[in-house]
Amino acid sequence: MKETEAVAGIDGTIIFPLVDPTRILQPHRDALILSLEMGDFDMRCILVDPGSSTDLVQASVISHMGRNLTGLENPGRILSGFNGAATTSLGDIVLSVQAGPVTLNVQFSVVQDLSPFNVILGRTWLHYMKVIPSTYHQIVSFLTEDGQIDLYGSQLAVRQCYQIAREVGTSQEDKPLPESTRALDQ
Template identity: 30%
Template sequence: MSIGIPQKRRKVSAQIPTIGFSDEDLTNVLYPHSDPLFMTMKISGTDVWRILVDDGSSVDILYYHAFKKIGFADRHLAPSPGPIYVVNYIEVPVVGTIKLPIVLGSGDRNVTQFINWLVIKGPTHYNGIFGREGIATFRGVASFMYQAFKFPTPNIIGVVEGKQKATRECHLATFKSDEHREHHELVMSGSLIKLADSTPSGSQGKRVKAKTDPSDKGKKKWMAQH
């Protein structure tokens, strides 16, 4: 007779309800379109609009001008571990980081979570980027086609509809300015990734060496690989 070693059971969290989209979600959507998803969220008690929902970004970005308008100052920022890079290795400096409460939804369909934001400066007509970290924190699903972000709440599925008209106005204003267009194309040209720490860990994945710019005098930059 053989005696097996009892296996520890994994703790199962509360079941997440199914999140889906249907034609009912298209009521306020203008077609045809290929518009990105922008939404309004309450950040530290302030309604902040023109937040781009981008699952191609591994970090959550709050632009400096929005950070200031919410009522914060540089003294509220924690140091950043380093700059961020887009896939073509262009460096974007980070002013600092800050953890703020975010409220999505309204009435009995709202959820509050704390998000770590990287605060950066740059010419732009929008106020932030809600990336994979934030999306995963809310356990949400975004759809640019249906112009909506859905997430579970204690009562029912919550939803934040995209601001499609504001999105188009934002893009029109962006591409009228060469400076804004250049920054927009820089940020949107690929996923944003954090600079890895000098000591690799399992959560950072494999390190890869970035291309060295001749002007950097042989300096090496390391990035976390997805």
């Protein structure tokens, strides 16, 4: 996403619905995981992380989308995690992300290992969309001219992402190839 791009969301009051006990297992400590359309793919295992200052995508996801990793912009940028561990970005790529009725071109830093997540949507995307995430409610909400949009996370997806990561480990070669308009699991 470029600095000059207009903000997608609008300002107003967001009200979270009551927690539906048939949809959310309580108590929980689950991360907020979404499935969104990115390009021609239904992308799963997307972590919504307000603590991340950048939006990240796994290199294997880009390859599986049929995109070339050569020629990425800004290669070699050092990214540091909360624990001080450093990762070197392979570069940046712009991908369209559809959240409900809003599609936004997002600049992602491409990295080798995000396991168990395919994508991390951080503060950049959250702020441009004016999204308010709630891990407690397992929801992200934002406003459009047509009203409030609520996108629900999935506790089952969180557990599946972690299970896949345990089974596959960090090996990128073992990941199945996704197909266009089909779900991209890890």
